Amino acid sequence: MNFKIYFLLIALAILVACHSNSQTTTNKSAKNQDFSMRFEKSKELPLDKIQLPKGFKISVFAEVKEARSMTMSPQGTIYVGNRGNDKVYAVRDENQDGKADKIYTVAEGLNMPNGVAFRDGSLYIAEVNQVSRLDKIEENLANPPKPVVVYDKFPKDKHHGWKFIAFGPDGKLYVPVGAPCNVCERAEEVYSTITRMNPDGSDLEIFAKGVRNTVGFAWHPDTKELWFTDNGRDHLGNDQPNCELNRAPKSGLHFGFPYCHEGTIADPEFGSKRDCKEFEKPMQKLGPHTAPLGMRFYQGAMFPAEYQKQIFIAKHGSWNRDKKIGYDLSLVKVNGNQVEEHTIFAKGWLDDTNQKVWGRPVDVLELPDGSLLVSDDLANVIYRITYEK
Numbered sequence: 001m002n003f004k005i006y007f008l009l010i011a012l013a014i015l016v017a018c019h020s021n022s023q024t025t026t027n028k029s030a031k032n033q034d035f036s037m038r039f040e041k042s043k044e045l046p047l048d049k050i051q052l053p054k055g056f057k058i059s060v061f062a063e064v065k066e067a068r069s070m071t072m073s074p075q076g077t078i079y080v081g082n083r084g085n086d087k088v089y090a091v092r093d094e095n096q097d098g099k100a101d102k103i104y105t106v107a108e109g110l111n112m113p114n115g116v117a118f119r120d121g122s123l124y125i126a127e128v129n130q131v132s133r134l135d136k137i138e139e140n141l142a143n144p145p146k147p148v149v150v151y152d153k154f155p156k157d158k159h160h161g162w163k164f165i166a167f168g169p170d171g172k173l174y175v176p177v178g179a180p181c182n183v184c185e186r187a188e189e190v191y192s193t194i195t196r197m198n199p200d201g202s203d204l205e206i207f208a209k210g211v212r213n214t215v216g217f218a219w220h221p222d223t224k225e226l227w228f229t230d231n232g233r234d235h236l237g238n239d240q241p242n243c244e245l246n247r248a249p250k251s252g253l254h255f256g257f258p259y260c261h262e263g264t265i266a267d268p269e270f271g272s273k274r275d276c277k278e279f280e281k282p283m284q285k286l287g288p289h290t291a292p293l294g295m296r297f298y299q300g301a302m303f304p305a306e307y308q309k310q311i312f313i314a315k316h317g318s319w320n321r322d323k324k325i326g327y328d329l330s331l332v333k334v335n336g337n338q339v340e341e342h343t344i345f346a347k348g349w350l351d352d353t354n355q356k357v358w359g360r361p362v363d364v365l366e367l368p369d370g371s372l373l374v375s376d377d378l379a380n381v382i383y384r385i386t387y388e389k
C-alpha cells in the first residue's frame with residue numbers, strides 16, 4: 001500500500017475516533033443534565049403528576065424566576081433568593097387566598113444571592129463572598145433601600161459558594177462556606193464549615209467543620225439543636241456516597257469531609273489521613289446524589305398531628321447519576337434526637353420511566369396557617385401544600 005494513503009487512513013481513523021468520543025461525552029452530559037420538560041407558565045405545570053399522601057393538595061403560590069431559599073417576615077412577606085439570577089424578591093399574599101398578589105424586586109445586581117434571613121425589620125442577603133442587609137424593608141418594598149454590607153470577607157469561590165443563611169436560637173447568623181471543589185483539602189480553615197456571627201457581622205467563628213456543602217438547616221423546636229443537610233461528593237459511582245442529614249448539638253464538631261463520607265466511606269485520596277471513627281456520623285443517609293437542600297421542622301396546626309416537629313426536606317435531585325433520583329419532598333420522622341423513619345412525602349417532578357424532569361424542589365417554608373411552601377428553581381414557581389380531612 002502507498003505509504004501516503006496508509007498514513008491518511010490512520011489520520012482519518014483517529015479523527016473519527018476523537019469525534020465519536022467527544023460526541024459520547026456530550027451525549028452523556030446532556031443525558032445527565034436533561035431538564036427539558038420546561039413550561040412557560042405555571043398553569044401549564046402538570047401538578048396532577050405530584051403524588052401526595054391522602055388529604056394533601058398542591059397548588060402554585062407564586063411565579064418566581066429560579067426561586068431558591070426562602071424566609072418570612074413577621075408581617076407575612078416571603079423573601080426569595082436565587083442562584084443563577086442576580087435578584088432577590090419579596091412575595092405578598094395580600095388577600096390571604098393562598099396565592100401571591102404582588103411580587104417586588106427588592107435587590108438586584110448581586111452575586112448568586114441564594115440565602116435570605118429576616119431579623120428586627122431587616123432582610124439579610126447572602127452572596128458568594130458577603131452578607132448584606134436591607135433595613136426597614138417592609139415599609140419600602142416598592143422602593144427598597146441600598147444594601148448595607150454586614151460582612152465581606154468570605155471566599156470568592158463560586159464552586160459551592162452560594163449560601164443558605166438563618167438566625168439561630170442564640171441570635172447569631174449562621175452562614176456556611178462550602179468546599180470550593182468536588183473533594184479537596186484546603187489550608188484555609190473556613191472552607192467546608194458552618195460559621196456564625198453576630199447580626200452586625202462581628203465575632204465570626206466556625207461552628208461546625210467537615211461540611212462539604214449544606215444549603216439548608218434548622219433548629220429542633222424543643223432541643224434547639226442544629227440539624228442540617230449536606231451534599232455528598234461526586235464521582236465515586238452511582239450509589240455512593242449518600243447525602244446526609246446531620247445533627248450538631250454543640251459547636252466544634254467535625255462531620256468528616258474530605259476524609260470520610262456518609263460516616264463509613266474513606267475518601268480514596270484523603271481517607272488515609274484520618275479515621276472515620278474520628279467524625280460525627282449522619283443521623284440519616286438521604287440517598288446517593290439526591291442533593292438535599294432546604295429543610296424545616298413542621299410546627300403548624302394544619303397537617304395531622306403525626307407531622308408535628310418532623311422534618312421536611314427538599315431534594316433537588318441528582319445531576320450526574322446514570323439513573324436520576326431525588327427530585328422530591330422527603331419526610332424524616334424523629335423522636336427526640338433519634339431518626340425513626342425516612343420516606344418520600346411528595347414526588348412526581350421526575351418521570352422514572354423516561355427520566356425526564358420538570359421540577360426541582362429547593363427549599364421549604366411553613367406559612368402561619370400551617371400550609372407548606374416549596375420553591376422550585378427549574379419550574380420557576382413556589383408551590384403551596386395544604387391539607388383537608
